Amino acid sequence: MRVKNWLWFSDFFSSSEVHLHGFTEHLLEKTTRFQDIDIVDTPFFGRMLIIDGDVQSSEKDEFIYHEAMVHPAMLLHPHPRRVLIMGGGEGATAREVLKHKTVEELYMVDIDEDMIAAAREFLISWHQGAFDDPRMHLIFDDARKVVENFENGSLNVVISDLTEPFEMGPSFPLFTKQFAQVVYDKLDDQGVYVVQSSILRPLIYTMHAAIRRTLQAVFPVVRSYAVYVESFDTPWSFIIASKGKDPMDWTSEELHGAIRERISGELKMYDAESHWHMFYLPKNIREAIDEPGPILDEEHPIYLTRKGDILPYK
Amino acid sequence: MRVKNWLWFSDFFSSSEVHLHGFTEHLLEKTTRFQDIDIVDTPFFGRMLIIDGDVQSSEKDEFIYHEAMVHPAMLLHPHPRRVLIMGGGEGATAREVLKHKTVEELYMVDIDEDMIAAAREFLISWHQGAFDDPRMHLIFDDARKVVENFENGSLNVVISDLTEPFEMGPSFPLFTKQFAQVVYDKLDDQGVYVVQSSILRPLIYTMHAAIRRTLQAVFPVVRSYAVYVESFDTPWSFIIASKGKDPMDWTSEELHGAIRERISGELKMYDAESHWHMFYLPKNIREAIDEPGPILDEEHPIYLTRKGDILPYK
Amino acid sequence: MRVKNWLWFSDFFSSSEVHLHGFTEHLLEKTTRFQDIDIVDTPFFGRMLIIDGDVQSSEKDEFIYHEAMVHPAMLLHPHPRRVLIMGGGEGATAREVLKHKTVEELYMVDIDEDMIAAAREFLISWHQGAFDDPRMHLIFDDARKVVENFENGSLNVVISDLTEPFEMGPSFPLFTKQFAQVVYDKLDDQGVYVVQSSILRPLIYTMHAAIRRTLQAVFPVVRSYAVYVESFDTPWSFIIASKGKDPMDWTSEELHGAIRERISGELKMYDAESHWHMFYLPKNIREAIDEPGPILDEEHPIYLTRKGDILPYK
Amino acid sequence: MRVKNWLWFSDFFSSSEVHLHGFTEHLLEKTTRFQDIDIVDTPFFGRMLIIDGDVQSSEKDEFIYHEAMVHPAMLLHPHPRRVLIMGGGEGATAREVLKHKTVEELYMVDIDEDMIAAAREFLISWHQGAFDDPRMHLIFDDARKVVENFENGSLNVVISDLTEPFEMGPSFPLFTKQFAQVVYDKLDDQGVYVVQSSILRPLIYTMHAAIRRTLQAVFPVVRSYAVYVESFDTPWSFIIASKGKDPMDWTSEELHGAIRERISGELKMYDAESHWHMFYLPKNIREAIDEPGPILDEEHPIYLTRKGDILPYK
Helix, strand or coil: CCCCCCEEEEEEEECCEEEEEEECEEEEEEECCCCEEEEEEECCCEEEEEECCEEEEECCCHHHHHHHHHHHHHHHCCCCCEEEEEECCCCHHHHHHCCECCCCEEEEECCCHHHHHHHHHHCHHHHCCHHHCCCEEEECCCHHHHHHCCCCCCEEEEEEECCCCHHHCCCHHHCCHHHHHHHHHHEEEEEEEEEEEEECECCECHHHHHHHHHHHCCCCEEEEEEEEEHHHCEEEEEEEEECCCCHHHCCHHHHHHHHHHHECCCCCCCCHHHHHHHHCCCHHHHHHHCCCCCCCCCCCCEEECCCCCEEECC | CCCCCCEEEEEEEECCEEEEEEECEEEEEEECCCCEEEEEEECCCEEEEEECCEEEEECCCHHHHHHHHHHHHHHHCCCCCEEEEEECCCCHHHHHHCCECCCCEEEEECCCHHHHHHHHHHCHHHHCCHHHCCCEEEECCCHHHHHHCCCCCCEEEEEEECCCCHHHCCCHHHCCHHHHHHHHHHEEEEEEEEEEEEECECCECHHHHHHHHHHHCCCCEEEEEEEEEHHHCEEEEEEEEECCCCCCCCCHHHHHHHHHHHECCCCCCCCHHHHHHHHCCCHHHHHHHCCCCCCCCCCCCEEECCCCCEEECC | CCCCCCEEEEEEEECCEEEEEEECEEEEEEECCCCEEEEEEECCCEEEEEECCEEEEECCCHHHHHHHHHHHHHHHCCCCCEEEEEECCCCHHHHHHCCECCCCEEEEECCCHHHHHHHHHHCHHHHCCHHHCCCEEEECCCHHHHHHCCCCCCEEEEEEECCCCHHHCCCHHHCCHHHHHHHHHHEEEEEEEEEEEEECECCECHHHHHHHHHHHCCCCEEEEEEEEEHHHCEEEEEEEEECCCCCCCCCHHHHHHHHHHHECCCCCCCCHHHHHHHHCCCHHHHHHHCCCCCCCCCCCCEEECCCCCEEECC | CCCCCCEEEEEEEECCEEEEEEECEEEEEEECCCCEEEEEEECCCEEEEEECCEEEEECCCHHHHHHHHHHHHHHHCCCCCEEEEEECCCCHHHHHHCCECCCCEEEEECCCHHHHHHHHHHCHHHHCCHHHCCCEEEECCCHHHHHHCCCCCCEEEEEEECCCCHHHCCCHHHCCHHHHHHHHHHEEEEEEEEEEEEECECCECHHHHHHHHHHHCCCCEEEEEEEEEHHHCEEEEEEEEECCCCCCCCCHHHHHHHHHHHECCCCCCCCHHHHHHHHCCCHHHHHHHCCCCCCCCCCCCEEECCCCCEEECC
16 A cells, blocks of 8 residues: 655645645546636545635535534524525535425525536535435526526525635625625525635634625624634634524524424534634634725725735726 | 745644745744754744744734633632743743732743743743743743642642643653642642643644543543634644633623733733633534543553554553 | 646655645546556646656656667667667657667567556657557566566667666566676677666765666676756666677767667757767766675665665565 | 754745755854845755855755866866956855966955855855965955956956846846956956856756857857756756867866866866766757857846746846
């Protein structure tokens, strides 16, 4: 049995911060119409999905990201029947949504059909058959167009699992105030919108703060939360924007009860204590993300760099 | 103005996980009787202290580590007058202790006089003059000997800011059940012992769990907590072992009040919400650190590798 | 058009010397019965073949290695009709041999059929159809067995393009004095044996010297030569062991004439001046490779490390 | 005895080619008025001098560079009494010149007094006392001014050991046709000018070719040569521009005789065979450096990138 130690994937955090991950097998390398997809096997994190050079998730710890993204939002709604996911190509976000007994229709919109084909073949422990669940409606199209076609008030939970719009990336229109208003309109009165909101480190938080300010311009309840994802070497953040209940209004007992009643199967990361861990953010983080700054606005686009600078666009 | 981009420090997390930090100035490189000390300036984290090749702390985020280490333990004691720090050569642990108005005597024991000399010269923003505070008693000696010489019940808070005993490192005797019993005896009835307890990641937690089990063998109240330190790329953990109050017994209001009354100056990271963030650990972490395993025992030493393996010693 | 800059191949020269080559496409990754084969595209060297983590050759400079390996030996024989290559899976060694108008039969023996299949598909600019030349006899078998089956005196030139036996690698039996004697016997009176003989740097030369001493124990004329191969970042060496003519006995005019008459097509690297460049080695190199030491002997195997140490085997 | 393995120096050959050299001690790090100087100790190459992030020379193989730079030029002149070195701050170029028994006056001009101070303290095995030889005249000034002050015909050998003018570096005026003419005038009728002429690899040769064309515009005899320097991972090149004898006109016997008679002490790398090795360049290299292109001209400055591109300046 040979041990390969000559193939590396580099994750650049800045020009002076580089994380090297060794890999032993390069299972897929595909340039689709929308992105570069690499799937590799690593000694430490198991299989890893890399998109455009950024780690998306790893076999060993994807449950942390996906449970964190899905369950706080799903439980916040009293009875989520119709749920929509934007992005989430691995199928693991869908897998977690489908654990909720109330779900009747799950719409998943991803622009890149090749990504789902790759997931079907190589990321089986991620989707675990979610793509073939009878409640699943898989749509390959631009998410904005699909969301606009729903009737107002017809969705209970919307989950944004999209790559964030660094350097005016193509997802910018799905992170604007204008699009948040579209989602607001499509949600019912208790509707919940949850958005993956980028890296959130003491020294790197600008993208999160911009998404937060944008959602605050539209929704009455907006809560940031974060959890450490080991294969990212950093906490990852989400924001819940709610038309109804506030995720800080649970008691631990209520939350334990809701998890027990509404979710089938065991969760590995999320429970009431994890909820408080994620929603109680350290003081320095809270202060950083509440610094004033521009919002994401179609009419005044801004250019957010990965280093955290905000520049006017053109 | 030249920008150097050719000097790197490598932090090995495993043979297939390497983090490279660029540095621009190498201020100190010293091999003392006990350790290798490097102090460098980096574009991203400011000044960094590296001991034996491991990042110890960085200018930009050391406040997170040091506030987390000191304040939960200090506030847990109703009136900490006499405090002892083992290790903590940068002087920042002492700096935080000295913010507590109740402190009358602070004993700091470090085996390496050269480390304190380096801190005095290069780490001014860390110690901020703490070494010269009239309450400070700086002792260069073996911590075990010094602790044993205190009278029983004479200390209020003991802070262990030592490098953990990976691969039977020299600090092993200061992490054993036997030494925990010595500390227990020296503390008063409300006494609190806090121990920096290593990296705590979903996939790397063995050292933390071993320290936790060891303290549970001696103290009635033992609580693990953790906070993300960006320059480490990982959450860092601590354990409070208390003879009196449990850190989960606070209300947020009581804690806010205690911080306001008992601490002079502003804290950047720690407050009540940060407290809950740190003490509510995610479910998978709680389960991992409660797995059964051996304790650190002088009579049955074990060999803990950095990768997380536990081997019998000799 | 995206530019990938996140995939790297690391070439370890020692534990403190690492060369990183970025690659953009990973065309093949295959573990055969004998070796790990990676074929990648790089921005700088074009396509690269990597075997067991070592660069074998690159599109942009393979001509240097292959012209150096083949032409000095082929021209040294007055009329090479029957030639045998051991190894050389890319097909480029064969390509160069087949440029010689005198060649009637070319036997190429490679143990790894999967390597040749990979070369046929991905290394077209290397073999340029050589595998399908009517003079080519491709044999997938153990080279020792194949060579032994030839009649004595029936071969004119034998080319050893095998990976050298570091750390008692599987090719050890093909580098011994005993096997050199077999080759000697199979060659005619003017027969020439050329052996790729490893890296040859001022500080790394032990393998070359061991192969050289071994051939000197069998052949009357033994000459070391070397040429810099950019994708290896180092000079690469070869040894000619001749039963007849000495490669130092040419005049430049004779050599120019022989190249013109006997080779079809243009050579990019090799001519008379290149010949002298390669065969005149610097003084420090000549002294290093003439240091006394053990030979490669089936009965007293030695263990040669990549760093240059020679250890007794078991 | 600890082995450090966490400090690295990176040598960037291109954005996709990086060589990492581990170092254990950082002896000097100094930003002078002219350059950044790092001196480190490495496990493989011993002490290394790094200027502005580029390896200048290493303890283990500097003899190769310095013998190659000095002896072919010095021996080419029938009786070199007065010699001038530009640059060469380590003192090793001077050390080699002073081995020539004919030398009466050696002028060494370096703009950076701090570099020589660093060499005196840390690079003792390089200079070996050359700075204090009674024949040595050490001048800290701009080389152009100093050279212009010599009388015409008063120098026998001029040695240019300067960093080459990549990206319009400050040494550009010392590499132009105009300055070559100044040197020509200061040399006697048998005068020899030798210029370190940059990296010379099959794929990177543009700087060498530009210097070569420039010298060909002024001197009747111009010869390129090169030798592999292991700590650079590449061949390094020089050019001899002669007013008298051609370095290809030696016989090996004459050259051996000249070395024996005129040089005191033993040479480690240079002898007659090394001479032919260095001056006989491979065909592909000869063709590359004879490609047409611009010369270095004060009136039409060009911008040469490290990658090999030639751009108009401004």
